[in-house]
Amino acid sequence: MPDKLYIKLLVTITVIGLLLCIGYTVYTVEEYLNCSIIAFIANEWWPK
Amino acid sequence: MNRKLLFQAGSLLFLVLLFAGFLFGEWFLVTRRCRASFGGNAELKSIEAEKYLPFHEESLIVRQETLAETDTAAVNVPSAAMIRNRFAEMPREDLPVLDGAAALLPVYSAFFHALYPEDAAVFDGTQYTENSVMQYRNTLRGYKAIVDGTADVFFSASPSAEQQAYAEEHGVELEYIPIGREAFVFIVNAANPVETLTADEIRGIYAGRIRNFSEVGGVNQPINPVRRIAGSGSQTVMETFMKGEEIRPAPLALFGRSIGFSFRYYVEGIVGNAAVKMISVNGVYPSRENIRNGSYPLVIDFYAVKRKDDMNPNSQLLLDYILSPEGQRIIEESGYTGIREKGGE
Numbered sequence: 505m506p507d508k509l510y511i512k513l514l515v516t517i518t519v520i521g522l523l524l525c526i527g528y529t530v531y532t533v534e535e536y537l538n539c540s541i542i543a544f545i546a547n548e549w550w551p552k
Numbered sequence: 553m554n555r556k557l558l559f560q561a562g563s564l565l566f567l568v569l570l571f572a573g574f575l576f577g578e579w580f581l582v583t584r585r586c587r588a589s590f591g592g593n594a595e596l597k598s599i600e601a602e603k604y605l606p607f608h609e610e611s612l613i614v615r616q617e618t619l620a621e622t623d624t625a626a627v628n629v630p631s632a633a634m635i636r637n638r639f640a641e642m643p644r645e646d647l648p649v650l651d652g653a654a655a656l657l658p659v660y661s662a663f664f665h666a667l668y669p670e671d672a673a674v675f676d677g678t679q680y681t682e683n684s685v686m687q688y689r690n691t692l693r694g695y696k697a698i699v700d701g702t703a704d705v706f707f708s709a710s711p712s713a714e715q716q717a718y719a720e721e722h723g724v725e726l727e728y729i730p731i732g733r734e735a736f737v738f739i740v741n742a743a744n745p746v747e748t749l750t751a752d753e754i755r756g757i758y759a760g761r762i763r764n765f766s767e768v769g770g771v772n773q774p775i776n777p778v779r780r781i782a783g784s785g786s787q788t789v790m791e792t793f794m795k796g797e798e799i800r801p802a803p804l805a806l807f808g809r810s811i812g813f814s815f816r817y818y819v820e821g822i823v824g825n826a827a828v829k830m831i832s833v834n835g836v837y838p839s840r841e842n843i844r845n846g847s848y849p850l851v852i853d854f855y856a857v858k859r860k861d862d863m864n865p866n867s868q869l870l871l872d873y874i875l876s877p878e879g880q881r882i883i884e885e886s887g888y889t890g891i892r893e894k895g896g897e
Contacts, residue, residue: 505557505560510560510564513564514563514564514567517564517567517568517571518567521567521568521570521571522571524571524575525571525574525575528575528578529578532578532582532583535582535583535586536582536586537781538586538781539582539585539586539778540586541739541778541779541780541786541812541813541814542739542812542814542819542823542825542828543585543586543825544585544586544778544810544812545739545740545741545778545810545811545812545827545828546585546741546825546827546828547584547585547586547827548585548741548743548809548810549580550741550743550744550773550809
């Protein structure tokens, strides 16, 4: 693919990806702080 | 040419997968575990208020009319029937507005059911309406409501430093009347092999001095000490339990096993999630018997809180009833321990 297109795609994916990750991380931090302790611990995934 | 295209496609795909993996990881470690408990009403969602409605046929509250007759006359306390008649006759604005923490909703809803006229509680299906004399705003908003005057009696554990400061800033002095006792408990996932910890070990975990369950007799995994938001009832009790040591977060321990805290009846009775278990503290399990006999080391009082300048005689009438044998029976039947049966610390 032409270099210009590749770079455009690279930058677009990186920007969108970073925005999504930063936004979701902010949401997740607040979610964690407000989470029900019991639900959080009950849904642990470690086997016995 | 083909190699170049392959590299370009591969690198773009790698980038997409990298971001997708990060997002998936956050979802798996946090969102999936918190499920529907997050949101603007997270505090309110910590209990299903509709299960503890006063006067509702299918409500899980203790109904005063089902209790055996208790001798309130002997201790010179007006009976529930007398208070109910008095409350039924007075204007709605003279009725003390009740509010409280999630863990105590079953208790004060039962008091409301015993004493108030039925139309005084208005629930719209998801929450109590603004004009309802029965409210459920939970600890954070409820303490503010007492200070601001939109609630008359609030049921909770002791206030946080911020909540006390809020009252002081507004020139309001609050009165804390102990009405019952409850165990402060620590919980882990039911699959966690740890059954007991000492109080010092728990402090060490939350202070960041103990970071792996293998240090306290468990498996070799990081410990994730989960806590609640500042100002919530259980977080305030936890901060007192820490005896001045700071609670340190362990964000990377999201990949490990968690430990948390709450109140006994809230864990066992209200939520009742079999995937979570309470652990013993100093070798003593938080059973009701061990709370009563004083052997469980972490028993706290819970309170009816009101403003010291509240001159409404009906608030005092309500409090007299709560501390009467019948009121204490409601507390016992609701799953807690009455204040009359004091155990040890």
